[in-house]
Amino acid sequence: MKEIIVNSDARETRIAVREDGQLIELHIERDERVVGSIYKGRVDNIVAGIDAAFVDIGLDRNAFLYAGDIIPAGDDLDDDGNFDRRGRRPRSHTPIRDLVRRGQEVLVQVTKGARSTKGSRVSTRISLPGRYLVFMPEENSTGVSRKIDDPRERDRLKKIIEGIRKPGYGLIVRTEAEGKTERELRQDLEFLERTWAEIKGKASKTPAPNLVHADLTLLLRILRDTFGSDVEKMYLDSAAEYRKAHELLDFFGPSLKDRVVLYDGDKAIFENFGIENEIERFLKRRVPLKSGGYLVIDQAEALTAIDVNSGKFGGKTEGLNDTIVQTNLEAVNEIARQLRLRDMGGILVLDLIDMNNQADRRKVEMAFESALKTDKNRCKVSHISPLGLIEMTRKRTGETVNEQMDEMCPYCAGTGRVSSPQSVAMKIERDLRRSARNEKGEAFLVSCHPLVAAALVGEDGSELEELEHALERGIYIRATDVGHHEKYELTTGRLDDFDRRYGTLKRGQMVEARVLTISDSTPPVASGLTEGGMIVFVPPTGRQPGHGVRVRLAAVSRSFAIGEVQGKPGGGGGGDIPPAAPRPEPPRSAPKEREKEPVSTAASSEESRGRRRRRRGGQRTGAAA
Incomplete structure (x- = not known):
């Protein structure tokens, strides 16, 4: 059993084709149809090295016209009637410069849509598909679809089209013509002949570059190409599209009109038929x-x-x-x-x-x-x-369904990989060293992602202290809502200004924190994040990253604190990224340069020496970014 479900709104049309309850095709149309449309273009550039020309057809990018897709002018054709033994015009082997010239106007049809950085591909070999026939104005052949495999039916259809075809164009019988009468095929051919006459008339009056003939909308193409006797029902959720479908079926398929159903359920049509879930799962x-x-x-x-x-x-x-x-x-x-x-x-x-x-x-x-x-x-x-x-x-x-629905990741540029928090932390450290050589400020403020802040501070903060002593600068690290973890900001300022603004936590103070990471070192250490964006180290509590704990601070430095978990853990909410403080506003630099103050931490010297003795015992584990 085959069904077609049509979801239409002002900005998008989606059509799902199901077979035996399984989604097999998904069509999406958001912009004007390009493939199949006919344009009057102007040759903008000729590239002999690839035997092709680029044609301005009025779209954002020039279209690509290969020499083999150009039908030569009359005086360049063969002497045997310009057709091969099968009645088709042979592919041209003439160099591109002998086929078209720059500035020349050409009537072309888009055969392949634009994709990535490439423009559309076009051809002067135009074809117009109907319900039962394909009309080829520049050919002189007839053919029958290979999917019609009954020899008698193929012979019958071949005789019909040879009897109704006029010299000067070619015809191909489509699969849907199987079992159709001569009257139905003739009616389809007359429609295609009228369409081609209208195209030629409009092309003679239209300046280049311009659209001459637009292909049918997605719904009408599905009705023409897919909606046949093997389709049990077509469901539409738009009354306007329902009327259009009936108008088209009046012309080529009156017997199919009762299979078109207007859906008026309470749920969205794709949700009602389970299409949304299938799209999420299978794309x-x-x-x-x-x-x-x-x-x-x-x-x-x-x-x-x-x-x-x-x-x-x-x-x-x-x-x-x-x-x-x-x-x-x-x-x-x-x-x-x-x-x-x-x-x-x-x-x-x-x-x-x-x-x-x-x-x-x-x-x-x-x-x-x-x-x-x-x-x-x-x-x-x-x-x-x-x-x-x-x-x-x-x-x-043209574009795949995924390419229509998605866009390239602005961070990884399509590679599927981004820098790890540790890599970003090392990049920040290199930036700090470079800034210390080139700038005269007393201290640095680093605003970064929570996981990067944890990586930059290290498992116990000793590496950060060593960096402060090496640079002879104070370093304040605060996790903020800067967005993606590869983004960060460095600000230079005065030490006392930073102390007044960010030195708000005191020893013995109770704070709420959320677990960020748990190390594999011996003994293990958990890092958390306070509401103000400061890293705090505590013994492992059994809580997973993202969960909240109450901490009494035992020691406080510029960028991190050491504490003990108190009582029942609070804030049971989970999540990949704990909430971070708003982006800190750096204090204004003082108008005068002042002497550097010695770098110190609020942690005791004994605790500091103990932290330096502890080395990394393994890789830190934490929530996935």
Whole structure:
């Protein structure tokens, strides 16, 4: 059973296609459709080295026009009627400079949408898809979709289109034409002929660069290309779109109108059908398999890599080899679904679990080929390599669903990696050393993320004290709400000004703190964060990072304190990042330079020497950033 669910609002249209209750396709439209649209453009630049031209069609980036996608002018064509033996215009081998010139106006159709830094790809080989036929004004051939495999039906359709086609253009019979009458095909052809005549008329009057013919909206394309006799119901949540659907079906599918249903439930339509949950679950990097295995999908600039893992396989098998085969069989079926669901294209590499038996390899290959038969996009698949890899390509027409919904991380720039708190702390230390050489202030204020503050202070604060003595500067570290943990600020100021503003905690004072990290040293030490953003060291309390404790301060320095946990821990709330103090406002620098004061801490000298004797016993563990 196949269903189509349409969610429409002012800024976005989303269409989900389900088969037997499982989401198999997701289409999203937020901006004006580009692929399939026809533009009158002007050649802006010719690059002979890549045998291509760049055409201004009025979009943000120039479109790419390859020489092989250009139909030569009449005097450059072959003498045999300009068509090959199959009735198609041959790909041009003429150099790009002999095909177009800079400033020339050309009528082009977008065949591939813009992606990343690349502009759209265009062609002068225009094609207009209808419900049953594809109209090709620059060809002279006829063909029938390969998905119609009945020889008698293919012959019947071939005879019909050869009888209704006029010389000077080509036609391809689409899969949906199977079983249709000559009258229905002729009606579709007449509509396409009128459309092409309108395009030519508008193109002759429209200045370049400009849009000449916009492709249908997402809903109307789905009705034209997907909504057929195999679809049981189409649900729409917009009355306006419901009326548009009925108007289009009046033209090419009156018998299908009763399958279109206007949804008026209380819940949002995607929520009612469980689509939202499926999107959240199956568009993540890690995709679960029912058996307990999982896929890891990484989309890079050059290719997409899909890794298959057995995970916690829970199926019934006879041994390891059977487990591997069953996991791979389940994986290739899910991969075929993911290709359609995410609309992934280009080069894809599938890393299956290694199989030694050739029969098992062939079994998995056949299962994958079978799963791809329902994919409308053209796929080419290689055999499993000795390394257990399947290399394949899938036709790409634009951005994937993930690329439409997501954007590149502004911090990691798409690498998926960011600096650790320890790395940021070391960077701050280097900045402090550089600033101490170049600036004359008596003290520094460091405003940074709580986990970076904990890493900068160290496990017991002794490293920070040594840094103060080495720089002969006072250092005040305060955790703030600066946002991402790679961001921090250094401020130079006077020692007494910083003391008045930030030296508010006293020995013996009771404070609330939240656990940040717990070290692996001997003895172990927990670091917490006070409401004012100061690091405080306490013995481990059994509380996990993010939970609150009450602390009596035994010693206080500029950037950290030492205390003992008192009574029942408070503030039971958890969380990855404990609340931090607002960004501290640095005091204004004094107009006159004053002599440096000796650097000291409020902790006793004996405690300080004891801390210096303790060295790191291991890596600190804490909440994940």
